[in-house]
Amino acid sequence: MTTSPPDSLTAATCAAGRPSSRLPWPLLTGLALVLLALWLLPLEGVKRSHGLFPLALHTVSEIFAVIVAMLVFAVAWNAYARERAGNILILACAFLGVGLLDFGHALSYQGMPDLVTPASPGKAIDFWLTARLLAALALLTAALRPWTPLRRSESRYRLLAGVLAATGAVFVLQLYWPEVWPLTFVPGQGLTPFKVGTEFGIIAILALAAWRFHRLHRAKAPCDAANLFAACLIGILSELCFTLYTNVHDLFSLVGHLYKIVAYLFIYRAIFVASVREPYRRLEVAIAERQAAENRVEYLAYHDALTGLPNRMLLQDRLEQAMVWAGRSGTKLALLFLDLDNFKAINDSLGHAASDDLLKTLAANLKASLRNTDTISRQSGDEFVMVLSGLDNREDCTPLLAQIMEGIQAPIHLGDTEIALSASIGIALYPDDGQTFDALLQKAETAMYTAKEAGRNAYRFFDESMSTEAVANLALRNGLRRALEQKQFVLHYQPQIDLASGAVIGVEALIRWQHPDLGLLAPGRFIAVAEDSGLIVPMGEWVIEEACRQGARWRRAGLPPLVVAVNLSAIQFRRGNVEQTVMRALEASGLPPEWLELELTESILLQGTDSVFAIVRELKRHGVKFSIDDFGTGYSSLSYLKRFAVDKLKIDQSFVRDLAPDSDDAAIIRAIVQMAHSLGLRTIAEGVETEDTLELLRHFGCDEAQGYHFARPMPAEAINAYLAKNHPPLAMSA
Known part of the structure; x- marks a missing residue:
């Protein structure tokens, strides 16, 4: 018996949408026998x-x-x-x-x-x-x-x-x-x-x-x-x-x-x-598939896709609950920041697939070494964070740390290969070292780097002698003030590609610091300090104004319309005047609002205040587009997508760079794209570095992409040459 429809009859084009029921042979046989009996019946007078x-x-x-x-x-x-x-x-x-x-x-x-x-x-x-x-x-x-x-x-x-x-x-x-x-x-x-x-x-x-x-x-x-x-x-x-x-x-x-x-x-x-x-029936199956996709994304919003451990959002929630309990009971808790030693060398030698198996096994070992009341979370890569609660003093951590180190050092077998791991751990105590999640995490990370500098395969508790990094941050903060005054910041632009047409339809504006002594600095070196100091507000205003001016220059130069995407931080919403800043920049530059896209970070969504929603609604009323940046790494509630009425979801590069057809990342991206399309949203993937990744994204139905496979971020003047070389005008559309 064949298992596929003959000729051009397929499931996609047939009317009913599922295999038909059984053939009614008993009825057909009975009707045929009745007719045969009537024909053979020797009662012509009755029949006629x-x-x-x-x-x-x-x-x-x-x-x-x-x-x-x-x-x-x-x-x-x-x-x-x-x-x-x-x-x-x-x-x-x-x-x-x-x-x-x-x-x-x-x-x-x-x-x-x-x-x-x-x-x-x-x-x-x-x-x-x-x-x-x-x-x-x-x-x-x-x-x-x-x-x-x-x-x-x-x-x-x-x-x-x-x-x-x-x-x-x-x-x-x-x-x-x-x-x-x-x-x-x-x-x-x-x-x-x-x-x-x-x-x-x-x-x-x-x-x-x-x-x-x-x-x-x-x-x-x-x-x-x-x-x-x-x-x-x-x-x-x-x-x-x-x-x-x-x-x-x-x-x-x-x-x-x-x-x-x-x-x-x-x-x-x-x-x-x-x-x-x-x-x-098909509608019911589609209402079920969408719900499954939403449930999957909701789960991934709180859990690490590789290990299934709580992610940063869920960890923060549990830590805050543990701090409340510690305050009531008069106990302490410890926040542990764990980073594997020399994991890059292991990853390079084993490959990504084997390294993922290694991390999953390690996660299981670490979880087994903790108590039921403790929490373990994978932050990114080879970094894990743990919360140990119910401690009377610092010494109570010692036996637990011994179990954790033992779990890390237990040999892991991958096929015929035995892997021995070690890790550096930093510990910050509540309430001694900090009273917020961010403060404890920062100090635990500082202590972890001290453990690495001490020779690795060790743990260190935070103390104030480790605050030399704070001095360096102070110097960086003072340098940022001078940079704003002396206009040392520049914008680079990374092209964004429409996957259906191959056309450049937009660029993301990325800030760089032209430091007089250190050279060109990427935002990872100074954004955190800028946010902590509040300098992110005037810096963000300058980025919006310069991005709008550049977009208008490109339009006047005759380039096809390019949507300019600009990142916004949560602090800009809390302290700055975002709506007036954007409208003033658009008016001064002459850039139509529909060619500006503002990327909202997760922390902005989590604020969830009426004032934030009001700002977004007002700017959308003028035509400004909105997208959610780094989607899938810890978003708290899908209901915000509807309330914010965004236009696009930006899939985080952590899901894209190591994308493989049968990986968890593929399942995540497929679920995000399906959910986005069901809500009428577009999707853009960042961090695309290979043709294989690009083809998978096309297969999943992703709408747009950006990454080194297309182009690195470049100065504004290089965009003209890039478009002329890679995307002639006839191949582009608005």
Whole structure:
């Protein structure tokens, strides 16, 4: 048995969307045996009686058949969707014609009032044969045609008009020029050879359609081939009855009409499943898939994707709860910052996949070495942070630290390779060394670097003698003040690429410090100090103003429109006048608001104040775009996406740089893209460095990308040359 649809029949294009039900063999066999028994029954007088199928019963049966045929049309026509197979509409429109012809047949039956011309068996048979032929041809067409959508939406109206025109022509010819119809019935003799031959021709058409539907059913085609197959076979039994009757009121005429109604009901069932039931089922499956994606992203917002450990956000939450408990109980807690020794060399020798397995095993060992009341978190790379609670004094940490060091040094086997690890650990105590998460983390990290300088594979508690770094930060802070006064900052720009067209559609503005002694400094060297000192506010205002000026210069120079993306910090929202700064920069530069994009950091979202939302709403009202930076690394609540009404999610480079088809990073990116698209948002991936990564992002449906694979951040004057070299004007769009 084949397992895939034949020809061009696929799950994406078939109407029903799932394999059809079982073939109703017991019913089909029973109907066939009934007909065979009636044919062999030696009671000709009973079978040929003129009273078995009176006019009233015939009229009722035909009205019921007409109603079913009209329901077939009404359900399929009103449930029409462009993406569904056109075969359903072919059947629907054809059965509208069949219903009209059956109505003409009922009105032309012997004993009915005149319909233009007197009612007669021949007149009724002519309507009958055309209805049966139209139904059989429609079933054959639906069986043989690839189950693909109609090419154009107006095609269904043309199909309907064609069926109505053909049906109208039959009525006109029969009612006004009946002599053009071949003789089908002779009173006293019965059916003519033409009538019987036509019935057998219809039987042959139905048999071919039944064979095709049976093949589709065996191929597990995701359409309701079973019900359509049954309709064809029952239609054949009905037609056989109409080759056997000698008068229009005998037993075979009655059974034939009943079989016809049953065949219609199977067709209605197939149409209903394809047009109504299955779309709802597919919708339910899509409402479920979206919920699963949102749940996955929600989970990843609080957990490390590689190890499953709490991430920074969840760690901070648990630390704050532990500090509250410590304050009430009069105890202490310790924050441990752990960094593996020489992990880069291990990573380079083993490769990323093996290193990931190593980190997962280490995470399990570390978790096993802690108490149930303690928390371990992976921050990034080979850095782990732990919270030890319920301590009476500093010495209580010693046995726990011994267990942790033992867990780190336990040999880890990767295949045939045994890896021995060591780590440097820094410890800060609450409330002695700090009373906030950031303060404790900073001091624990300082102590960790002291442990590394002491020879590694050791731990150190923080003390004030380690504050020499604070002196260096003070010098950096004073240098930042001079840099603002002496205009030592410059902006570099990294191109952002539309993955569908390959065009440069924007640039991200990245600040650099042209230090008089240290040279060009990346933001990682000074942004933290700038935020801590509050200098980030005037620095951020300068970045917005300069980015807008440069964007306007490019427009005046005739370059294609480029969206300029600028990062905003949480401190700018708390201390600065962001709305006025942005609007003033746009007005002074002449840059249209829609060509400025502000990247919001996670900490801005976490503030969640009404004033922050008001600023975002007002700037969006003017046309400024917004994106969420570093999405996926610790976002607290998906509800903020809707409330902030952002335009784009920026996938953090930590998920992109080591992207592989079967990695957790791939699952994260796929979930983020799916969720973003379901919310009407675009996605951009940063840190794209290889063609393989780029192809995977395209496969996942990511919209935009930036990274060294395309270009490094460059001065403004280099953008012109980059565009001219890599993206000629004809290849770019706004």
